[in-house]
Amino acid sequence: MYTDIKNKYLKKERKILMIELLSNKILITGICAWAVAQVLKMILHTITTRTLDWHRLIGDGGMPSCHSSTVTATALMTGFQNGFDSPIFAIATILAVIVMHDAMGVRLETGKQAKRLNEMAELFAHLGEPSLSFDTKLKEFVGHTPMQVAAGFLLGIIVACISNFKGW
Secondary structure: OHHHHHHHHHHHHHHHHHHHHHOOHHHHHHHHHHHHHHHHHHHHHHHHHOOOOHHHHOOOOOOOOHHHHHHHHHHHHHHHHHOOOOHHHHHHHHHHHHHHHHHHOHHHHHHHHHHHHHHHHHHHHHOOOHHHOOOOOOOOOOOOOHHHHHHHHHHHHHHHHHHHHHOO
């Protein structure tokens, strides 16, 4: 009997949790900004390379920065919901700045280094030194240029404003 009551209670709690998550406008706005950026990234990559690469739909790097659009939309929506003078908006904004700075700094340099190491491994393989090459190619699409971060930032603002004023 106790287990039946407990199970009914847990089912009800899960249902309430899902409803709360799906009605969290800040969370939904951030997810929408991420999704729009990823779709745009795949479309732009397809146009520039003339090849359809489905991995770009979930991959890192490229134009626009989905990290930037996600954190910008989340921070801005936090401001709309809780006030731009609220501590939670301050925290969201500082974290957004850190994420965008990191995307242009450490992550961009990591991608550049991976590209050089891949070139060196390919050169060693051609020179007959396969032991100096990698088993798998290193991931080169990691970081973002300032333009990609700026585009993600603007996209995040647009998504948050549409979400707030149009009432997604």
